[in-house]
Amino acid sequence: MRVTDSISLLIAVAGTQVFAQTSTSTEAAAPTTSVTPEGPETGKLGNATIVTNNPIGVVYKATFPEKAWFAPAYPEGDNVKGDISAVAAPDGKGVVFTVKLSNLPKEGGPFPYHLHVLPATGGNCTTTLAHLDPFERGEATPCNKAALETCQTGDLSGKYGVVIPDAEGKFEATYTDLYSSTIEGLGSFFGNRSVVFHYPNKTRITCADFALAGGAVLPTGNSSLPVPTGVAPSSSADAPGATTTAPIAGAAAIGVKTGLMGAIFGAVAFALF
């Protein structure tokens, strides 16, 4: 077992307490002995909140380009074919993703894919920055499929499975992600962002920007939609290093600054454990 694996395991096992501590104080020492399982990892801003009022009928689609970004993956010069489309669930609760891919690489899988923070400027997959992660959970610990609210909102393959090509090099999947948003203004909104298709070693094979592909983006008509308080300006929120904008869905994060939330979680963790 490599050292990094051991550290990941330690963090995974220590769970909430380690995270609460490290998010409030870099000086707080992580426990090195008597580590007990305390549940899955939670974001610094809490668990992902369910988006309940996605606009019905609005479709966003990301279609992979003709040529791969990582050329060695396709010596013939082509690329993964297909797209990922997304539309609100019929009741507006969450987003239904439909993944339809073909001409997948013959080797090197299974392939993870994620929603990333920024679009790909000029088709450059590096400019998409990190995974969409509005609750600041990080990716050091793999997503726990038994507790999807604890995963990065953009970690689609972590939550719903990696791409394993069939004998014809195809892959299809449809699932509803409760934590994604097609409402502009929420940190978990991905309509202006991208999807990146990786090798397991994280090398980016190809990427595609989402674009509106149907329906009209209108106000949701729900005046109880939380007002974006405490949200950093988008210019800095999407700056390199920032993996996310602040979430505003749900009560957990409204008007509460990161530091305060960290302090609360820290206090709760210390009180409980």
Ligand SMILES: *[C@@H]1O[C@H](CO)[C@@H](O)[C@H](O)[C@H]1NC(C)=O
């Ligand atoms: C996050 O969700 C996990 C799994 O349901 C739960 O154990 C944990 O207490 C939650 N954390 C917070 C801060 O709500």
Ligand SMILES: *[C@@H]1O[C@H](CO)[C@@H](O)[C@H](O)[C@H]1NC(C)=O
């Ligand atoms: C990742 O894996 C692919 C396919 O095996 C390989 O071509 C590429 O060089 C690897 N990237 C790194 C950074 O090791």
Ligand SMILES: *[C@@H]1O[C@H](CO)[C@@H](O)[C@H](O)[C@H]1NC(C)=O
């Ligand atoms: C892609 O973007 C990265 C980050 O901005 C940059 O360092 C790199 O040179 C770009 N690559 C190409 C081929 O434009």
Ligand SMILES: *[C@@H]1O[C@H](CO)[C@@H](O)[C@H](O)[C@H]1NC(C)=O
């Ligand atoms: C995408 O939309 C979100 C939510 O409206 C916003 O915070 C973010 O700044 C936007 N990003 C880009 C690259 O336009």
Ligand SMILES: *[C@@H]1O[C@H](CO)[C@@H](O)[C@H](O)[C@H]1NC(C)=O
């Ligand atoms: C808006 O959302 C709230 C809370 O989910 C719900 O009670 C209310 O009925 C919704 N209003 C409309 C017009 O959809």
